[in-house]
Amino acid sequence: MDHQINGIALPNDAGFFGSYGGQFIPPHLKAAMDDIKVAYEQIRVTEEFQTELAELFAHYVGRPSPLFYAKRLSEQLGGAQIYLKREDLNHTGAHKINHCLGEALLAKYMGKTKVIAETGAGQHGVALATACALVGIPCEIHMGQVDIEKEHPNVVKMKILGATLISVTRGTATLKDAVDSAFEEYLKDPTHYIYAIGSVVGPHPFPMMVRDFQSIIGKEIKEQTHERFGANPDYVVACVGGGSNAMGAFTAFLNDVDVKLIGVEPAGHGLDTDMHSATLTLGKPSQIHGMACYVLENDQGEPLPVHSIASGLDYPGVGPQHSLLKDLGRVEYTTATDQECLDAFMRLSRVEGIVPALESSHAVAWVLREAPKLAKDIKIVVNVSGRGDKDADYVAAKLGLN
Numbered sequence: 001m002d003h004q005i006n007g008i009a010l011p012n013d014a015g016f017f018g019s020y021g022g023q024f025i026p027p028h029l030k031a032a033m034d035d036i037k038v039a040y041e042q043i044r045v046t047e048e049f050q051t052e053l054a055e056l057f058a059h060y061v062g063r064p065s066p067l068f069y070a071k072r073l074s075e076q077l078g079g080a081q082i083y084l085k086r087e088d089l090n091h092t093g094a095h096k097i098n099h100c101l102g103e104a105l106l107a108k109y110m111g112k113t114k115v116i117a118e119t120g121a122g123q124h125g126v127a128l129a130t131a132c133a134l135v136g137i138p139c140e141i142h143m144g145q146v147d148i149e150k151e152h153p154n155v156v157k158m159k160i161l162g163a164t165l166i167s168v169t170r171g172t173a174t175l176k177d178a179v180d181s182a183f184e185e186y187l188k189d190p191t192h193y194i195y196a197i198g199s200v201v202g203p204h205p206f207p208m209m210v211r212d213f214q215s216i217i218g219k220e221i222k223e224q225t226h227e228r229f230g231a232n233p234d235y236v237v238a239c240v241g242g243g244s245n246a247m248g249a250f251t252a253f254l255n256d257v258d259v260k261l262i263g264v265e266p267a268g269h270g271l272d273t274d275m276h277s278a279t280l281t282l283g284k285p286s287q288i289h290g291m292a293c294y295v296l297e298n299d300q301g302e303p304l305p306v307h308s309i310a311s312g313l314d315y316p317g318v319g320p321q322h323s324l325l326k327d328l329g330r331v332e333y334t335t336a337t338d339q340e341c342l343d344a345f346m347r348l349s350r351v352e353g354i355v356p357a358l359e360s361s362h363a364v365a366w367v368l369r370e371a372p373k374l375a376k377d378i379k380i381v382v383n384v385s386g387r388g389d390k391d392a393d394y395v396a397a398k399l400g401l402n
Contacts (some may be wrong), residue, residue: 005254008328010324011208015203017321017323018323019285019324020291020320020321022291022320024203024291029190036194036209037205039106040209043110053101061090061098062089064220064223064224067086068086068352069083069228070083070351072351077372079374079375079378080374080375082382083233083381085217085383086354086384087384087385087386088386088387092123093126093386093390094127094245094357094386096126097130098213099213099214103128103213104128104137106209108135108136112194113138114192115132115137115139116185117195118142118178118182119142119198120144120175120241120311120312121359121390122155122157123357124198125158125163125198126157126158128196129157130161132162140185141163141166142166143155143178144177145169146172153393166185174314175311175314176303176315197210198210200322201242201291202289203289203291211248214247214251215248216248217245217249218236218248218250218253221236221252221253221383222252225379231379232256233380234259234260235260235261235380236249236260236262239265239310239360239363240264240280240313241312241313241359242317243319243322245385246263246322249381250325254325254330261325261331261332262332262366263280263322264363265277265279265280265334265335266341266362267336267337267338268308268337269337271335274305275307279293279316280333283297283318284297285323288317291317292320293318293319294322294326295316303316309342310357313362336361336365336366337365341358341362342398345388347364354384355387355388357386357387358388367380
């Protein structure tokens, strides 16, 4: 698939999406990244790799994931018709398995001896530990201590699946610090290790590679909506942290001007506070973790501490392709607060019997806010990127349901 928008390559040969992306990394790391890029471009076109990945998607992940018409929610809101893309039903409970299988297979084909990664909410960690168990490669996951305490079910799952879990206590002890820690371990032996980045972020080729593996989401949405009602949806909505589930949902529609694309960032306690993670909304172009992108940073150019009720969204950077799509105006990036997210979590649970992850609840929150304003013939697809099992105890405690 030739990825471009308005004639701009997504990305170009140097890994840039417009002025974003690239490889802002030391020379020895650049060599390792270039090796991964070459291997990826050679391996991904082979029939063997494509067949193995397609069979795993079908028989291991359970793809295609269903497109569910949320009839009761649509009726209650009284406006647009709401469809849920059920990535929460994938094996491991989120969209992360889509690129983790790709990365683990790539590691196997490249003969790597260890896969290293960071995780925020633990969804990427669980998915990668799962994929590594399946492929038979040791896996080491770095996770912030704050997130470890909040996401206990996923922590236990990673250990059951055989991953080595590294607790990161430095800095804010959350996702950014986990990335730093994992990168340091990877740099000890980039020849034998591979770093499996958990989103469409980091140095080239990762934003492209993760996007490619995740783009199956949007391809399926397009096929499913055409099958169901003979047309594209009017809106595709997804939450944005690093941006992998959104990029997966949006990619098939980037050049379909009839489809409005909405990315929902965490406004946390409010955009007027310092407790949010709305990178595209309030950040500015800079660099973080080896890429150029929008970043939330202070006057000294250091990344700000960020906050979201959803551990998978509290990241001060964002994918370079999202950064370009914001500048082009192709995607509308907006926000939802922690409170709106909690309300959406409970509403979808109680109206449709679907418990969404707190991350995905940000996208649902946009729908609760905007769908009533839209005509009844408008069709919205919300990407329910993960399920809320991991968040149930936390939400119950927060709302006094225990």
